[in-house]
Amino acid sequence: MPGRNDPIKLCHIMGAEKIETLPIAGDDPVSRSLNEFYQELAPENKEPYVGLKLHLIRPDSIPSVSFFVKRGKRYRIFRNQQEAFSAFEIKALLDAGIERIYLSRGDSGTIRQYLETFLSASSAQPQMPMEAQVSLARSAAVRITEELFQDPSPENIRKGMKAVSGFVNILLRDPKAFYHLIRLSSHDPYTYQHSVGVGLNAIALGKRLKLSTEQELMDLGIAGLLHDIGKTRVRPEVINKPGPLDKVEWDEMRQHSSWGYELLKDNRDVSQRAKLGVLHHHEDNSGSGYPHGLTENQISIFAKIITIADIFNALTTDRTYSKAKSPFDAFKLIQSAMMHKVDKQLFAELVLIYGGKLD
Ligand SMILES: [Fe+2]
Numbered sequence: 413m414p415g416r417n418d419p420i421k422l423c424h425i426m427g428a429e430k431i432e433t434l435p436i437a438g439d440d441p442v443s444r445s446l447n448e449f450y451q452e453l454a455p456e457n458k459e460p461y462v463g464l465k466l467h468l469i470r471p472d473s474i475p476s477v478s479f480f481v482k483r484g485k486r487y488r489i490f491r492n493q494q495e496a497f498s499a500f501e502i503k504a505l506l507d508a509g510i511e512r513i514y515l516s517r518g519d520s521g522t523i524r525q526y527l528e529t530f531l532s533a534s535s536a537q538p539q540m541p542m543e544a545q546v547s548l549a550r551s552a553a554v555r556i557t558e559e560l561f562q563d564p565s566p567e568n569i570r571k572g573m574k575a576v577s578g579f580v581n582i583l584l585r586d587p588k589a590f591y592h593l594i595r596l597s598s599h600d601p602y603t604y605q606h607s608v609g610v611g612l613n614a615i616a617l618g619k620r621l622k623l624s625t626e627q628e629l630m631d632l633g634i635a636g637l638l639h640d641i642g643k644t645r646v647r648p649e650v651i652n653k654p655g656p657l658d659k660v661e662w663d664e665m666r667q668h669s670s671w672g673y674e675l676l677k678d679n680r681d682v683s684q685r686a687k688l689g690v691l692h693h694h695e696d697n698s699g700s701g702y703p704h705g706l707t708e709n710q711i712s713i714f715a716k717i718i719t720i721a722d723i724f725n726a727l728t729t730d731r732t733y734s735k736a737k738s739p740f741d742a743f744k745l746i747q748s749a750m751m752h753k754v755d756k757q758l759f760a761e762l763v764l765i766y767g768g769k770l771d
């Protein structure tokens with residue numbers, strides 16, 4: 413939501429800041445096992461093998477890495493990467509009292525992705541508590557957003573869509589998870605919080621407006637996640653400038669919505685309405701927005717949703733030069749100074765969402 417003195421700082425996006433895996437809040441067996449696995453991944457742990465509780469592996473979709481079992485202090489290969497590892501063998505190991513399998517530390521990234529992707533998917537373990545699913549979905553989205561902003565390639569965009577589909581699945585099953593997803597993101601660098609947060613607010617608004625087909629919610633989520641992706645083309649010295657931008661720099665910054673659209677326009681995975689959401693997220697109803705100075709009737713509902721989600725998320729997230737406002741204060745500020753930028757009905761719906769009314 414940049415104003416003239418309000419350039420969004422993306423100094424974190426080039427990977428300067430290491431993403432950490434936060435502990436998962438729940439105290440159920442799955443959350444505990446995940447926390448154990450994450451602890452073993454900590455860089456100070458030098459063991460060449462990393463333990464993984466077998467009940468974290470979905471028998472219908474076993475990741476293709478080599479697995480080891482521990483005998484005393486030694487690790488023995490149990491399954492080579494190329495060999496089949498079936499649900500039957502998992503059960504046999506469990507029956508034999510072996511609850512934990514090991515993998516090479518070098519494969520831990522693959523397993524982490526596997527856990528984040530599969531365990532947060534809708535068909536995944538129904539017994540998995542919501543907190544664990546939320547943490548996994550969030551940590552997957554944060555990691556994928558980091559990759560996206562380093563390289564907005566079609567492959568990474570596809571991964572971003574998977575993360576959004578994880579959110580949509582969770583929110584369709586349990587709308588209240590929204591409040592957990594939103595709350596849990598405060599530890600990550602601004603760009604990730606912002607992109608993921610805009611996607612989540614956009615999905616929530618879509619639900620309130622009964623744009624409830626899964627595809628519509630997906631399109632809103634991906635437009636939110638990608639809305640600032642054009643900033644990857646803004647020069648780092650402009651992005652990272654500590655003070656206000658001069659006219660030339662600001663003109664460059666304002667290109668980001670067009671550049672984002674350009675990045676996406678030939679991508680067949682992303683729908684046209686999502687692309688227009690990216691292109692028009694800085695248009696405003698009064699005609700004073702950019703890049704085209706469109707007026708109210710010319711802006712799609714998708715773009716209007718991204719606009720208000722963007723403004724609201726920027727105000728309620730800590731930035732390098734301003735502290736996060738409470739949702740209440742953000743609504744007051746929008747109401748007193750920014751109503752020309754946003755759609756009135758959407759504003760009212762967002763107030764209701766933060767008042768606890770998601771459906
Ligand atoms: Fe933007």
Ligand SMILES: [Fe+2]
Pocket residue numbers: 413606639640722
């Ligand atoms: Fe933004």
